[in-house]
Amino acid sequence: FLKLDSDPYVVATNDVFYWIQDLYSTSDQYPYSEPSEDDGSTNYIRNSVKATIDAYDGSIRFYIWDDEDPIIKTYAKMFPDVFLPKEDMPPYLKDHVRYPQDFFSMQAHKNVKFHMKDVQNFYNNEDLWAIPNEKFGQSDTVQPVEPYYVIMKLPGETKEEFVLLFPYTPNQRQNLIGWVAARSDGENYGKLLAYNFPKDRQIDGPEQVEARIDNDQDISAWFTLRCSEAAACIRGNLLVIPVGNSLLYAEPVYIQAEGVRFPELKRVILATGEKVVMEDSLEKALTALTGFEQVTQSGVSKEAQVERQDGGVIQNEFESIKDTINQLKESLTILEKAIEKLGDLTGEGE
Numbered sequence: 001f002l003k004l005d006s007d008p009y010v011v012a013t014n015d016v017f018y019w020i021q022d023l024y025s026t027s028d029q030y031p032y033s034e035p036s037e038d039d040g041s042t043n044y045i046r047n048s049v050k051a052t053i054d055a056y057d058g059s060i061r062f063y064i065w066d067d068e069d070p071i072i073k074t075y076a077k078m079f080p081d082v083f084l085p086k087e088d089m090p091p092y093l094k095d096h097v098r099y100p101q102d103f104f105s106m107q108a109h110k111n112v113k114f115h116m117k118d119v120q121n122f123y124n125n126e127d128l129w130a131i132p133n134e135k136f137g138q139s140d141t142v143q144p145v146e147p148y149y150v151i152m153k154l155p156g157e158t159k160e161e162f163v164l165l166f167p168y169t170p171n172q173r174q175n176l177i178g179w180v181a182a183r184s185d186g187e188n189y190g191k192l193l194a195y196n197f198p199k200d201r202q203i204d205g206p207e208q209v210e211a212r213i214d215n216d217q218d219i220s221a222w223f224t225l226r227c228s229e230a231a232a233c234i235r236g237n238l239l240v241i242p243v244g245n246s247l248l249y250a251e252p253v254y255i256q257a258e259g260v261r262f263p264e265l266k267r268v269i270l271a272t273g274e275k276v277v278m279e280d281s282l283e284k285a286l287t288a289l290t291g292f293e294q295v296t297q298s299g300v301s302k303e304a305q306v307e308r309q310d311g312g313v314i315q316n317e318f319e320s321i322k323d324t325i326n327q328l329k330e331s332l333t334i335l336e337k338a339i340e341k342l343g344d345l346t347g348e349g350e
Contacts, residue, residue, distance in 0.1 A: 048072035
């Protein structure tokens with residue numbers, strides 16, 4: 001009597017693996033409600049239950065996650081020994097619950113119309129949004145963008161968090177018009193945030209970025225050279241990630257050799273509004289994109305002398321790293337002068 005989410009996920013504790021499965025209470029009888037596009041009948045859905053499954057012994061526990069849902073409250077009365085309150089979920093599992101993708105996808109698809117607050121615009125469909133497309137897989141197959149999980153710092157927040165994102169384009173256009181995010185961390189779990197971009201500013205959407213990737217001569221030559229009958233090139237999902245006041249586009253590229261079941265990550269493509277790069281790793285791609293080398297485990301690497309991209313995404317993020325490098329240089333200079341004054345007092349110098 002509960003509908004399963006299509007993507008259960010595994011959580012590793014100190015000594016046991018658990019699967020977490022989202023479940024929904026649904027109905028086709030809710031008054032004055034529009035049905036979903038998935039089956040054309042469901043017009044009421046709540047993420048009412050989260051189940052945990054011990055991967056070793058198979059034991060299952062059902063936790064009521066939405067205690068305001070009248071359907072699950074009724075089922076709980078019918079089967080009092082089946083459901084537990086969400087407060088009973090152990091913290092080591094509760095810390096890993098995430099906003100479910102299928103549920104968010106339904107909400108995101110409805111938002112193409114219901115984001116409009118002006119009654120006249122809503123009635124006339126004057127500001128309809130659309131689901132953007134992306135290239136995905138081994139060929140030039142185009143598919144609608146799906147919601148994706150990222151770790152990012154939301155605008156106005158002080159630290160990164162785990163969120164589920166979905167971008168939008170205007171109806172019958174390819175530029176980006178906004179995005180909606182679902183939060184999963186702590187007390188913010190379940191909160192939805194919507195961000196609209198200025199209509200007078202051109203911001204590339206996923207299809208436009210895919211076209212820029214295809215038109216890059218170096219990237220195109222790489223695909224032509226390495227994608228043959230013996231090895232298939234697989235383009236992963238294009239992620240649109242807000243960073244500061246800009247956007248970063250990221251797409252992984254895999255190669256799957258003939259007769260091998262699992263693909264191997266070979267390249268990472270990053271793009272901003274002005275530049276597209278492809279490198280062997282995320283770190284190298286960030287360096288090529290921003291002009292600054294990354295901080296390594298052994299310390300701070302020297303600044304890369306690469307042309308600065310005005311308005312480039314995450315440029316501001318690396319300004320703080322640049323300032324730190326300069327401060328370290330000044331500190332080292334002062335220390336060197338102090339050591340010179342100490343002369344032979346090597347111990348104190350060290």
